[in-house]
Amino acid sequence: MYLHRLVRLQLTLAVVALVVFAGVLGALPLALRIVPRLDSGQAFGLPLWLVFLGPPPFAVFVAIGVLYRRRADALDAEFRDLVRAD
């Protein structure tokens, strides 16, 4: 049945996106704790960690969101074509 395939593909896509995003987000607290250069380093006169906790995570979220949406809509469209072709 096509639907099972669609659900499986959509779930795979979501999980892949989740792994990427959880990997980035999950690594951040530990990285800041363990790598002393991140903790005490400076960039533009500001502590380096501020660069990691400032805008970049939000930009990564949006990027993952945009890529995911494109792919998910494409999967939906494929499913539509399959059902219509039947």
Add this chain to the structure above:
Amino acid sequence: MIPILFVAGVVTGSLGVGIWGVRLARTTSDLYVASRAISPWWNAAAVSGEYLSAASFLGVAGLMMKDGAQALWQPVGFTAGYLALLLFVAAPLRRYGAFTISDFAEARLESRALRLAASAIVLGIGGLYLVPQLKGAGISVEAVTGAPYWTGIVVIAGVVSLSVGLGGMRGITYVQAYQFWVKLFAIAAPAAVLLVVVGLPNRASLFGDRFPTAPADGLVLTLHEPQRVTFPAASSYVDAHGLEHARAGAEVVLPVGTVRFRPGAVVPAAGAITPLRGHDWSKPVAGSSSSSPLFIYSLLIATVLGTMGLPHILVRFYTNPDGSTARRTTVAVLLLLGVFYAFPAVYGFLGRALAPGLYATGQTDSVVLRLPELAWPGLGGRILAGLTAAGAFAAFISTSSGLLVSLAGTISHDVWPSLSAVPHDRTARRRTFRLAVPVAVVVPTLLALTAHSLDISVLVGWAFALAASTFCPLFLLGIWWRGLTARGAAIGLAFGGTLTVAAVAADLATSSPGGAAGALLSQPALVTVPVAFAAMVLGSLFAGGRKIDADRHLLALHAPEGLGLDAYRTPDAEPAPVAG
């Protein structure tokens, strides 16, 4: 005077946009068609408008000033929650057509009892989330007019109940969208102007080894009641009679009247605040309980997985015409929230450098409201303070009316009909909804009156933890796993809900034990979420109970629109008073 004018401006603005929106809806044939005309960007602004509460507008900056940079994990989690919502929930839920959590629970698992269980948890989450909004109202009115703490709580609880009960401003996408832009402007513009006017603050007290110190022109506090404080290091203050008192590392009661600190003198901190040196304050991750990696991971799990379980947010996705636009809306929300959350940190930094008096009075939670006038005395500062006050009012009015609609809707739609034998027609339902509004607002109001010393952000963190340990597994398993049974779901909800409430109660009852245990009591999601998932899966596999024909539901959840498969969907039930 100026702040009151600004607040009045925002409120009349909302009313105006509301009236305009109603007229717009009336000229089209029906509300559903009207909602189709709303673009994902409007919807996204509306979702963000409803979402940005007192916790985001006041709480993040307040917590940052008090506890330091580790507070910045909170906005990261608040935003990432929408990514989780996008990946797993947004499109399927829109396609399914169930727009309250209780509707979803009943329809997907074909169980009336589960609807009641879900409703009970909605009441818990909504109530817990409403308390910090009302606390925000209390401290805002306190900061703006000098009236006592309870005034703001009572006034806002009354105003919001009235507007929700009369079916006023809420429910109109345009009003919520307007509130988002008000909030963004009200936090961004003062931050930018202050940075230009006062410049970057002294780095030693922010990142160096200094405790908070009085700024270059000294610090004057006006106390209306004696204030118990602790000096973290040798310092001195001058009392109202001009006598200088030197103190070192001791607890002191500051007298009523004006108290002065010379430039550079270490400023003491009120009881609930631990004074921190700059390099500790500016650490995003450290060893102590509320900035330990354990706590941060727990907080991230709560916020990332809890967002999808917030009752007032999910109903907002109803105005998306289909699953694909629900996805577009969510992506746009990510962007809008990312822009907003760039600003609270500015208040945290400037607050520590320029308004250290808030440490002494224990009012760090209101730094966004008080910083402009403290940092830039005069007309300019007063105007900026008016702006932030207006933004704060927009924040807790929009969120608390959304919450109150969900709470009252749940009481009148789910709880009351199961208690009363009288059949419900439309008018009766509308009447019970109105009666439910005051019922729903009373308990959170009483709690808010006693919660003066609890941080807004902490209170909101608990609501997120409860949502993450109950509704997150319900949605993820219900949408993606055909094996979920009603009994399994009930067991999971019971485990997740009970454990979370127990942890929070234990944290409130005991003085924080510190270490790993303390971190997990004050933010239990790291433990409770996996337990809830495990209980739901194991319960579904082994507890027996009726099997469900899951394929029908999976088709309704996942099949894209426009294939003539819509007949399988749950028919659009009579729109609850929340929808619109």
